[in-house]
Amino acid sequence: MEYVNPEGLRLDGRRPMEMRQLRAEIGVVSRADGSASFEMGNTKVIAAVYGPREVQNRSQQMNDQALVRCEYSMANFSTGDRRRKTKGDRRSTEISLVIRQTMEACILTHLMPRSQIDIYVQVLQADGGTRSACINAATLALADAGIPMRDLVTSCSAGYLNSTPLLDLNYLEDSAGGADVTVGILPKLDKVTLLQMDAKLPMDIFENVMQLAVEGCKAVESHIREILLENAQTLVIRQGYGS
C-alpha cells in the first residue's frame, strides 16, 4: 500500500514531517488534584492525578520517597469496533508500566516521602500514538496538581514507511507493520526517558527517525508550555495577587 503518494502527502493529507493538530485543556476533572485532556488529531486522552496522598497499601510505603502508580485504560468506545476490554490485559499493563516509569523519572519523589501519587489515564478516542498522548496528558495533569518535577516530559512517535521517515503516526500508518519509534524526552535537560521500537531498522535510518521524533517532542513541549503558562496566569489573576 502507498503511504506517501508521489506528491509527498500522507493518507490524511499531511507532509511526512508534519504533526497532527494538538489540543490540550487543563482542569477537566473537578474532583482530581490535577487533570488534563490532550488531543493529537483524532487521538484523545484524559488524565487525572490524585495525590500526594496517604499510601493505600501500607506495605508499599517508602520512607524516603513517594510511590507513583499509574493506570492506563481504553474506553470501550475508543476504537473502531466496540469491544469490552478486560482491565488487566497485557497491553494496558505494559503501557501503564511505561507511563509510570517515564513519569517517575521526572517527579521529585524524594520531596514527598510516605505518600503515593496516582495517575489515571484513559483513552477516549484511539487513532495511533496513544502512548505518547497519554504521557503528554499525564505531564500536564501532574503540573496542574502542583507536584514538583524536574522537567516536563513530552513524547511523540515517528515511523518509517515507503522509505520515508514519518512523524506522529496515525492508526492506519501504525498498523502498516513498519517500525514505530516512541520517544519521550526531558526537553530542558535534553535527556531521553523513553525509547520504544517495534520492528527493526538499520542504524543510520533509526537515527534519522529518532531525530524526527525528538523534534516532534520539542514541538509538543512548546505547545504544552503555552497552555500551562496561560493557565497559571489565569489562576494568578483570579486569586488576585498584587491587588
Next chain:
Amino acid sequence: MRGIRLSFSNTQKLRLEKALAQLESLSSKLNSNATVIVADKIPVDEDAALKGHGTLEMGNDVVASVCGVVERVNKLVYVRPLRARYKPEIGDIIVGRVIEVAPKRWRLEINFSQDAVLMLSSMNLPDGIQRRRTAVDELNMRSIFVENDVICAEVRGFQHDGSLHLQARSQKYGKLERGKLLKIPPYLVKRRKQHFHHLDQYGVDLIFGCNGLIWIGEHVDVKDAMVEDQVNKSDPQNTHSSSLPGSSEEPTDTPLERRQYICRIANAITVFSALGFMVNLDSVMETVTLSLSLNLGVHEMLEAEFHVLVAEQEAERRSTSTRRK
C-alpha cells in the same frame, strides 16, 4: 475555567469577560513576569541566593519545579505553587474527618499527603478536667469521636517519623455537628488571625479550615454549655425539671430559616471557589447580603447569573481597595 460548567447566555458571557478583564488589569501591573511554570529559568542576581521551595538547581541556573509565582525575601528565592494540596504549618486550624479509631489515637483525613493523628492525650476530654488518660478513657474513645465524624483541631507539629500530629486543647475544638461541610481548594483559604467566625445575625458558625475544608454550622455557644454543665452538676434535681431544652444533650431541631442561611453561605463559598477567587469572611458576607438583597432563592445562587454578579462584585471590590491604597 475549572469548576464552571454552566451555560451562560451571550450577555452574561460578555459581562463575565469584562469583569475578569478588569481583574486582569488590576493585577497585571505588579507581577506579569513573576509567573513561572515547570522548568522555567528563574533569574537570580547572584550566586549567593538561597534556593527555597519549588526551585531546583540545574547546572548554573535556578529553575522552577512547580507552576507558581516567584517570591523573593532578601536572599531567599522560592516559588509559591498556584495549585497544590494542603501543606500544614504549626498552629493552623483545620477541619478533618475521622477515618480510623486506633489505640490511643484517631486518624484524620485532612487533605494532606498523609493522614493526621490526633492523640487521646493531646485533647481535652469533654469533662474538662486535666488528668492522666487511663485505660478506661481509651476504651471510651468511641464515645468522643467515631469514624466519619467531622472534627476541628489545630496542627501541633511533625513527629520524628514524619507523621503529623494535631491537638484539640480547647472548648472551641472538637466535634462539629448540625451543619454543612464544604471542600474547596486549600489555596483559596488564606491564613489569618481568626478562623472561627460567629455570624450573629444568622446564628451560624463559620470555620475556615486552612486545609480547604470549611464548616458552616448552627451556632453553638461554647461558654454557655460549660456554665450549664456546672449548674447541672450543682443541683441535679433541677436539671430534670427545667433546663432540658437548653442542655447540649437534647437534639433540638435547627429551624428552617437557619438551615437556609447555612446553605446560602455554603453556596456563596461554592460560587467563589468555582470562580477561583480567594475566600474570606468579608467577601463571603458581602455575597450573602447581595443574594438576600436580590431576593434570590438558595438554589438560584448556583446559576450562571449569580456567578456573573459575584465576578462583577469582586472586580468592584478589588478596584476600590487598590484605589484606596
